[in-house]
Amino acid sequence: MIGFKEKLCEYISFTEENLKKYNAHSETMSAQKDLIDAMNYSLEAGGKRIRPVLVYSFCNALGGDYRKAAAPAAAIEMIHTFSLIHDDLPAMDNDDYRRGKPSCHKAFGEAMAILAGDALSVQPFEIIANDESLTAEQKIKIISCLAKAVGREGMIGGQVIDMENEERSDVDEANLRNMYRHKTGQLIAVSCIMGCICAGADEAKIQAAADYGFKLGLAFQIIDDILDVTSTTEELGKPVGSDAEENKTTFVTLYGVEKAQEIANGITEEALGCLEVFGKDAFLTELTEMLLKRKN
16 A cells, blocks of 8 residues: 555656646747746746645545546646745745745746746646546536636735735734635635545535635644744745734734644644545545644
């Protein structure tokens, strides 16, 4: 039986393989070489590939062939990468480094970084629409869920709340939870949802996966808050202390590191409870616990 680490490496390797395939250079697009280079620069910068792994693991937990989920898994990583490129821009978080490398706008210029992010925000829908492993019904459902998770009700809406919070002094836990649910939770939840759709799951299991994803996303973001004050630039691959510099209210500024960790622990336990309908899948359980204990 394949162990957790071996399965995780298998999922990540499959993701890397597909990202290269879906965004490869071609003779017909030689004039767009710089754009494709900028897209690949950020796509290949590393990262944990958590969202594609969630797509595969939920599909697998429901008895599906995870390889048939290749398109939505690559799609969610492209969407995530687009958000990082735009987050790093001077008009947003103004970060010069991402994953230990110069940010896309530092390597390719602001205009090309904006365009690379734009391209990565729309290419996922083409990839899903053209996929040969999914039915038309599955494609429509996946595209609809993904679009909602990205737009005004999802990640982009969450980024707006985040930016507006920087100008406020009355941000409380309820506001933070709402912002994290949109900015971080939506993409994580939709990853779980898409894996279920690829496996032909019923609505009850899709809802359970969504509930798990939102809880995991909240715990994930609280750990990010903690790492921003306890980690190092070398470990994170980006500057630490940026939350304080940007006047951001986080779970750490509200409660301190110890209490924030307690809250993350509790939410992770709730997420694990959502996995009961999936037979407490061993891989998903270990993945959830690993993310709680991560150091970067």
